[in-house]
Amino acid sequence: MTVTDVRQHGDGAALFADHVARRFGSVRAVADASIRVHPGQVTALVGPNGSGKTTLLLMLAGLLAPDAGVVRVAGLDPAHDGARARRLLGWMPDVFGTWDSLTAREVLTTVAAAYRISAPEAASRADELLAVVHLTEYADVPAHVLSRGQKQRLGLARALVHRPRALLLDEPASGLDPRSRVDLRHLVRELAAAGTAVLISSHVLAELDELVDDAVFLDRGVTSSTNVAPTQGTTRWRLRTLDGAALAAWAASVGLPLAVDADARPPVDGGADAIVTLPDERAAAALLRDAVAAGVPVSSLAPAGGALEQAYLSLEAERR
Numbered sequence: 001m002t003v004t005d006v007r008q009h010g011d012g013a014a015l016f017a018d019h020v021a022r023r024f025g026s027v028r029a030v031a032d033a034s035i036r037v038h039p040g041q042v043t044a045l046v047g048p049n050g051s052g053k054t055t056l057l058l059m060l061a062g063l064l065a066p067d068a069g070v071v072r073v074a075g076l077d078p079a080h081d082g083a084r085a086r087r088l089l090g091w092m093p094d095v096f097g098t099w100d101s102l103t104a105r106e107v108l109t110t111v112a113a114a115y116r117i118s119a120p121e122a123a124s125r126a127d128e129l130l131a132v133v134h135l136t137e138y139a140d141v142p143a144h145v146l147s148r149g150q151k152q153r154l155g156l157a158r159a160l161v162h163r164p165r166a167l168l169l170d171e172p173a174s175g176l177d178p179r180s181r182v183d184l185r186h187l188v189r190e191l192a193a194a195g196t197a198v199l200i201s202s203h204v205l206a207e208l209d210e211l212v213d214d215a216v217f218l219d220r221g222v223t224s225s226t227n228v229a230p231t232q233g234t235t236r237w238r239l240r241t242l243d244g245a246a247l248a249a250w251a252a253s254v255g256l257p258l259a260v261d262a263d264a265r266p267p268v269d270g271g272a273d274a275i276v277t278l279p280d281e282r283a284a285a286a287l288l289r290d291a292v293a294a295g296v297p298v299s300s301l302a303p304a305g306g307a308l309e310q311a312y313l314s315l316e317a318e319r320r
């Protein structure tokens, strides 16, 4: 297969964007974005506010045409094969939208009808999905009565009505309580295990760490070169001691560089927090053993932030 063929057919990816760009007047919302999500894969689309995440998702969903570049959904071009591409795709926008007069159940059966799912099948699919997102008791309540988090859950159910092969989730966890976030994680992993490709946009990295297989970072409309796996093993560790002077003296004696931990909550009187950079968990265990043996009162040593957060910060540092 030639490079042109790969671009034209999407490289076997369920979701594929290659050097995609999109402007709004003078604003370059997406400048050069490339992404691949294969069946069964969960990928995070991570970037600061205004970096172009929603714009990129809208292009993948076929709701916005790119000015340049190639978008494919399971090999189909949403611009020319819109109906077939949409049939394969589930889209959960960051806000639920105006479906206010319909009940939760009607929202789902209406979407099912749009996908030409028969009425009996639509009714049973709606019941099934309302149970999945824990909204069964709200089935016959108008959607506008639902809370923000409940609307989010209904939005997720709506995206799943037609059993899509690829799923685009824009900030799906915003407004969800902790229980619903855990449920969302389990549901997304189940969908992926069944072969669905999932792309999740978020700037809340902590909740993505356990969920995603890899991540694409977007900054000012430009993706990092390709999908990157969250770094395995943690490099930055937060060390807290009850005696800052003892820690400083021991670190100096063994040549261990300590960095100030700007994010730490204030330590107890005389105590201190420091960031140490370590290659892996074995090094962390050794450091803890040696510090305690040298009489440093260490009260905790833990990874400073998740793997995704660290990958994101190191990428940001490289770009400065």
Ligand SMILES: Nc1ncnc2c1ncn2[C@@H]1O[C@H](COP(=O)(O)OP(=O)(O)OP(=O)(O)O)[C@@H](O)[C@H]1O
Residues within 6 Å of the ligand: 024, 027, 028, 029, 030, 047, 048, 049, 050, 051, 052, 053, 054, 055, 056, 203
């Ligand atoms: N319809 C539009 N018209 C004009 N500018 C737009 C439009 N949509 C997005 N933009 C601009 O494009 C840039 C990227 O916006 P986008 O919504 O894609 O970012 P985002 O990464 O999803 O942000 P957030 O994390 O805040 O949701 C922003 O500067 C935004 O103001």
